[in-house]
Amino acid sequence: MNYAVIADAYERIEATTKRLEMTDLLVDLLKNTPIAAIAKVVYLTQGKIYPDFVGLEIGVAEKLALKALARATGRRESEIEADLQKSGDIGETAQNFIATKRQVTFFQKTLTVQRVYETLDRMAKTTGSGAVDTKLALLSGLLSDASPKEAKYLLRTVTGNLRLGIADMTVLDALAIAYGGGKEARELVERAYNISSDLGRVANVIAEQGLEGIKRFQVVVFEPIRPMLAERLSSPEAILEKLGGKCVAEYKYDGERVQAHKKGKTVTLYSRRLEDISNQYPDAVELVKEYVRAEEAILEGECVAVDLETGELRPFQELMHRRRKYEIEQAMEQYPVSLFMFEALYVNGADLTLSAYPVRRKALENALKPSDRVTAAKHIVTSKVKELEVFFEEAIADGCEGLICKSISKDSVYQAGARGWLWIKYKRDYKSEMTDTVDLVVVGAFHGRGKRAGTYGALLLAAYNAETDTFETVTKCGTGFTDKDLESLPELLQKHVVPRKHSRVQSMLEADVWFEPKVVLEILGAEITLSPIHMCAMDSIRRGSGLAIRFPRFTGNYRVDKAAEDATTSAEVVEMYRGQLKQISEA
Ligand code: ATP
Secondary structure, three states, X not given: OEXXXXXXXXXXXXXXXXXXXXXXXXXXXXXXXXXXXXXXXXXXXXXXXXXXXXXXXXXXXXXXXXXXXXXXXXXXXXXXXXXXXXXXXXXXXXXXXXXXXXXXXXXXXXXXXXXXXXXXXXXXXXXXXXXXXXXXXXXXXXXXXXXXXXXXXXXXHHOOOOOOOOOHHHHHHHHHHHHOOOHHHHHHHHHHHHOOOOHXXXXXXXXXXXXXXXXXXXXXXXXXOOOOEEEEOOOHHHHHHHOOOOEEEEEEOOOEXXXXXXXXXXXXXXXXXXXXXXXXXXXXXXXXXXXXXXXXXXXXXXXXXXXXXXXXXXXXXXXXXXXOOOOHHHHHHHOOEEEEEEEEEEEOOXXXXXXXXXXXXXXXXXXXXXXXXXXXXXXXXXXXXXXXXXXXXXXXXXXXXXXXEEOOOOOOOOOOOOEEEEEEEEEOOOOOOOOOOEEEEEEEEEEXXXXXXXXXXXXXXXXEEOOOOEEEEEEEEOOOOOHHHHHHHHHHHHOOEEOOOOOOEEOOOOOOEEEOOOOEEEEEOOEEEEEXXXXXXXXXXXXXXXXXXXXXXXXXXXXXXXXXXHOOEHHHHHHHHHHHHHHHHHO
């Protein structure tokens, strides 16, 4: 196929702004394309040579493009540059100069799509020393054989300025019409695209095998699937009703979505935007290799910053430190992550995207080895509003954003690339902040793991209830302690150890070690939330709920000047909670 056919089509497409006309012109082009070249033509019309997730761009700088043009035409670079200043379009400038070129090529060869594509591919893959010279030679070679019109589109393509305005959806329409028997095929063609993110592969399959091929189209490892997204409702009643009276509710973890593709020992992680982010998370790659039992799998989950010693989830902001390009090793050490998985889309040869959610969830659980670094998202199956509310509060107190409630009906397929009502998020619509520190009493402790083996991983802290003269748990804190604190804590607390929960302590949690309420620590938290698992001010705001401090951090201040009874009271925590709500309604 000659490149001139493409250039002519581009010219016609460029002349229209109407999507329908554009589609018709694209249909003509696709019908005139031999099957062997169809994927290449599809990529080229979008100014690409691969689907986006491959991450390979032609990426020729304007300067280099001008040099190549100078070489192919025998004109001075300064002359070309001056023309570009006037035209503002490298394509137009290329067209002018090729039309009037001085350098005569005696054996001008016709440009084929094959040659253009392969040359662009080589240019994209050329790196290292001498890359600029190689690219220059390749590009000027193409330009020497190009007609003015071909040169125009070539230079626009290599510099990333093609911009024909052909959206993915227009290509899908055109493919359905050209090879799928008409627009009715569009839905199936779109699904194929949504589960492969590769227009070239979709084009190839439909051109070669027709609609039957598209019906058989399956997910493939290392081709990212476009993510399913959630709708939103703000009441548990409405959510349950929408989901047919019963659903799975899962913690909505606050991290970064990852789609993990695994084949043997090879793992790639894709972001929500389908970019390869494996380099950003080498530790998560290792976690997948180690704890995903399945030989081949495509799983989705949330990558969350965690405190390895306490197992606590850390806020999203901490994960953002992992965005950097350099010193990844250091960032990995400082901000470790765990994976909380929520989807199995493919496992050992089985495409699960059209299976119901309960089937996928089971497959997910089977695909994982037991570990606390890679786990299936915490979940319940429920038909009760109250249960949803309690689970929501638990999620918030545990450092999550809320819940994602999911349909478990027989039609609960994975809706790749779509936002639909099979997933409904239940988040709070406000963010609040705790500005004041609180002084809390140490009533229990949990053994540490990893680097904290032998000392405490987290302390169970309580507020003082002056009315009942008891200490009511309000948070579990493992953050803010220096190595020195950790060393001295067991000794400091040893003399207060009691064999079982102290009679003045109100707790639903089971600590590993219990203390007589004596030691007071200053704590700064992110906010106060309702919690079904902490006893502070139980039932005073809502039946069955206490209050909890989220993301607590020890300030380093041991309040040795305070007796346990001088600690922050439960009534004060209630006041602070109400104050927060006021702040929110004023904001
Ligand atoms: P948007 O959906 O508008 O793009 P967003 O990216 O902030 O917004 P939300 O819609 O608020 O995301 O929530 C969906 C996201 O929640 C998912 O993309 C995923 O990253 C995250 N998430 C956390 N836990 C789960 C879970 N258990 N199931 C599904 N998604 C989860």
